[in-house]
Amino acid sequence: MPKHIMRLMVLVAAAAIVGFSAKIYFTDKSYYRYGHYRGDSVAEIAGDTPRFRGSTYCKSCHEKQYAVWADSPHNKPAEGRHVQCEVCHGPVGLHPNREGVPSSFDERLALGAKHVLSSEQNGAPTKLPARKDKTECIQCHEAMPGRPTAQRQVELAAHAGTAPCVSCHDPHAPKISYSGMPDKPKGNAAAGKVLSANCTACHGPGGESTNPVWPNLAGQHATYLINALQAFKSGARPNEMMGGMAAGLNDADMENLAAYFSGRSCKGIGADKAKAALGKKRSASCALCHGPTGVSPNPSWPDLAGQNEAYLGATLKSFKDGGRVHPVMSSVAKTLSDTAIDNLAAFYASANCK
Amino acid sequence: MESDTSEAKKAEPGSALRRNFLRAIGAGVACAGVWMNDPLQAAPPAAEAAPPDIPGYDWRKHKWAFGVDATRCIGCLRCVEACKAENGVTQDAHHFRTWVERYVYLEGDEHARVDSQSDPGNIAASDSQQAFRFDNRYASAPVEKAFFVPKLCNHCTHPACVQVCPTGATYQTPDGVVLIDHSYCIGCQYCVQACPYGAREFNHAMGVTDKCTWCYHRITKGLQPACVEVCPVEARVFGDRNDPDSPISRFIRNNRVSVLKPQTGNAPNVFYAGIDKEVS
Numbered sequence: 001m002p003k004h005i006m007r008l009m010v011l012v013a014a015a016a017i018v019g020f021s022a023k024i025y026f027t028d029k030s031y032y033r034y035g036h037y038r039g040d041s042v043a044e045i046a047g048d049t050p051r052f053r054g055s056t057y058c059k060s061c062h063e064k065q066y067a068v069w070a071d072s073p074h075n076k077p078a079e080g081r082h083v084q085c086e087v088c089h090g091p092v093g094l095h096p097n098r099e100g101v102p103s104s105f106d107e108r109l110a111l112g113a114k115h116v117l118s119s120e121q122n123g124a125p126t127k128l129p130a131r132k133d134k135t136e137c138i139q140c141h142e143a144m145p146g147r148p149t150a151q152r153q154v155e156l157a158a159h160a161g162t163a164p165c166v167s168c169h170d171p172h173a174p175k176i177s178y179s180g181m182p183d184k185p186k187g188n189a190a191a192g193k194v195l196s197a198n199c200t201a202c203h204g205p206g207g208e209s210t211n212p213v214w215p216n217l218a219g220q221h222a223t224y225l226i227n228a229l230q231a232f233k234s235g236a237r238p239n240e241m242m243g244g245m246a247a248g249l250n251d252a253d254m255e256n257l258a259a260y261f262s263g264r265s266c267k268g269i270g271a272d273k274a275k276a277a278l279g280k281k282r283s284a285s286c287a288l289c290h291g292p293t294g295v296s297p298n299p300s301w302p303d304l305a306g307q308n309e310a311y312l313g314a315t316l317k318s319f320k321d322g323g324r325v326h327p328v329m330s331s332v333a334k335t336l337s338d339t340a341i342d343n344l345a346a347f348y349a350s351a352n353c354k
Numbered sequence: 355m356e357s358d359t360s361e362a363k364k365a366e367p368g369s370a371l372r373r374n375f376l377r378a379i380g381a382g383v384a385c386a387g388v389w390m391n392d393p394l395q396a397a398p399p400a401a402e403a404a405p406p407d408i409p410g411y412d413w414r415k416h417k418w419a420f421g422v423d424a425t426r427c428i429g430c431l432r433c434v435e436a437c438k439a440e441n442g443v444t445q446d447a448h449h450f451r452t453w454v455e456r457y458v459y460l461e462g463d464e465h466a467r468v469d470s471q472s473d474p475g476n477i478a479a480s481d482s483q484q485a486f487r488f489d490n491r492y493a494s495a496p497v498e499k500a501f502f503v504p505k506l507c508n509h510c511t512h513p514a515c516v517q518v519c520p521t522g523a524t525y526q527t528p529d530g531v532v533l534i535d536h537s538y539c540i541g542c543q544y545c546v547q548a549c550p551y552g553a554r555e556f557n558h559a560m561g562v563t564d565k566c567t568w569c570y571h572r573i574t575k576g577l578q579p580a581c582v583e584v585c586p587v588e589a590r591v592f593g594d595r596n597d598p599d600s601p602i603s604r605f606i607r608n609n610r611v612s613v614l615k616p617q618t619g620n621a622p623n624v625f626y627a628g629i630d631k632e633v634s
C-alpha cells in the first residue's frame with residue numbers, strides 16, 4: 001500500500017480515536033442516564049431554596065399580626081380568598097436583617113410599605129422603588145372591567161380620594177371594625193366644666209352653640225374633641241380663634257374639656273325636610289365613616305347628627321375649596337356640588353343625635 | 355459504500371489503489387457506525403434508572419398538572435411578581451416566566467383587545483419595572499365583556515421545544531415537567547421559536563433560554579409553585595393527577611376544562627376553565 005494512503009488511513013484512525021475519546025471525556029457521566037439530557041441537572045434544579053414559605057412561617061415572630069390577619073376577610077380559604085402575608089409583604093426569602101427592618105408601621109409606610117420587607121434582594125442591600133400610597137390595596141381592589149364581581153372593588157375617585165387606604169382600614173383585617181375603640185373619657189368632667197367657661201362665649205353654655213356658624217360640642221366624641229384641640233394647638237388645623245384658645249391648654253385640660261362636653265346630651269335642631277330628604281339620598285358615602293344617621297361608630301370621627309346646619313355646610317365647603325385640609329374629607333368634598341352640600345347639612349342637622 | 359467496492363473489482367488494472375481507498379472508506383464508515391452506536395447511548399429507560407437524588411421525592415410517583423380558573427382571576431399580577439422573586443427572573447417588564455393577559459370586548463367589537471403587563475400603558479401605570487399592574491384604560495369605555503387569563507409554560511406531553519433542542523439542554527421529566535439545564539444550553543433559541551405558546555424567554559445576562567419549571571425546587575419539597583402560593587383568589591391550581599383528591603384532579607373533574615391550541619399536538623398540561631374561543 002502506498003505510503004500516502006497509509007498516512008491518510010492513520011490520520012483518519014487517529015481522528016476517530018481522538019473524537020471518540022473526546023466524546024467520552026467531555027460527555028457528563030449522567031448524560032444518558034434518563035434520556036438525552038444530563039441526569040444530574042434534575043437534582044440541581046430541585047435543590048434550589050424556596051423563597052416563599054407561607055403565612056405559618058411568619059407566625060413564629062409576628063404572632064400578633066398573624067392573629068389579626070387569621071380572623072380577617074383576607075383569610076377565608078373556604079371562600080376562595082387567601083391573601084397570605086407574602087402576597088403583600090414579598091417573600092420570606094428576601095426578608096432583610098433585623099437591623100434593617102423599621103419597627104413601626106408608620107416608618108414602614110413612610111418607606112413605601114411592601115418593598116421595605118424585600119429590601120435585601122440578592123444579598124445586596126438595595127431598596128426596591130417605594131410604591132405610592134394605596135398601590136398595594138388597589139392592585140387587587142381598584143374597580144376595573146374584567147375583575148369578577150365577587151371581588152371587592154372600589155371606585156377610587158368616589159371612595160376616599162387621595163387618602164391612603166390605611167387611614168381607615170387595617171390591611172391585616174381590612175373590614176372596618178369598631179370594636180376595641182373605647183370612648184371612655186379619661187378626663188375629669190367637673191374640672192372640664194370649670195374650664196369650659198372660656199368656651200361658652202361662642203359654643204354656648206354646655207356646648208350648645210348660640211350662633212349656628214359655630215359647632216355644637218355637647219355630646220361629641222371625646223376622642224374627636226381631643227384630636228381637634230391638639231390639631232388647633234399644633235397648627236395642623238389652622239384657625240385664628242381656636243388656635244389661640246387651644247394654645248393655652250395642656251393635655252390634661254383637653255381631656256377634662258372633652259370629658260365634660262362628651263358627657264352632655266345633644267339637642268337636635270331640625271331643618272328643611274325636603275332638603276333633608278335629598279341629603280339622606282346623598283349620604284351613603286358619608287355613612288361608611290360617620291354612620292348611617294350621622295352618629296359615628298368610631299370615636300375618632302365626629303358625630304354629625306344634630307350639628308348646626310350652617311356649620312356643617314361651611315365646613316364641607318371649606319374642605320372643598322381647600323380652606324380646611326383632611327386626607328379623606330378634602331377629596332370627598334370635591335365630589336359634592338354646593339346643592340348637595342346644603343342638602344347633606346340639612347339632613348344631618350335634622351337627624352336624631354342620640 | 356459496500357456495493358461500490360464490488361463494482362470496483364471489475365475495473366481496469368491500476369484500480370487497486372482506488373479499491374484500497376474505498377475499502378478504507380468502508381472501514382471508516384463501519385468504525386463510525388460503531389462509534390455512533392456506542393454503548394453509552396443505549397440508555398436505559400428513565401423508569402429503570404434510579405430516580406434523581408432528591409430527598410423525599412420519587413419522580414415515578416407523581417404526574418403534575420396545572421389549572422387556571424379565568425373566572426376567578428382579578429388581574430392583580432401578584433403571581434408575576436412572585437415568580438420573579440422566587441426564581442430570580444430578569445427584573446424588567448420584558449422577561450417573564452408567567453404573565454397575565456387581559457381580554458376586552460367593547461360593544462360591537464368582533465375581536466378581543468388584548469394587553470398584558472408589558473404593554474407600555476401598563477408599564478407606565480406601575481411606574482416601575484419591578485412591580486406590575488394593569489392600568490384602568492377601560493374604566494369609562496363601553497365594555498361588553500372582559501376577563502383576565504394567566505399564562506405560563508404548558509409543560510406539554512409532546513413538547514416541541516424539547517424535540518428541537520440540539521444539545522439536550524431542555525427535557526421532559528417522567529413526572530411531567532419540562533426543564534432546562536442551563537449548563538448545556540447554548541442560547542440558540544430554537545426552542546423559543548418552536549414553542550407555540552411563547553412561553554419561553556431569553557435571559558440575556560446569562561445567554562441562556564429560561565422557562566417556567568412549575569417551581570420544581572418547591573414541588574419536589576411538597577410546596578406549591580410560588581404563583582399558586584400567592585394567588586389571593588385561588589385562580590391558579592396545582593397538584594398531582596395521580597392523586598384523585600389533589601386540587602388539580604378536583605379542578606379538572608369539577609370544571610369544563612380546555613387547553614390552549616390543541617391543534618398543535620403538543621398536548622398541554624395546563625388546563626383552563628372559563629376562557630373564550632379567542633384565547634390561545
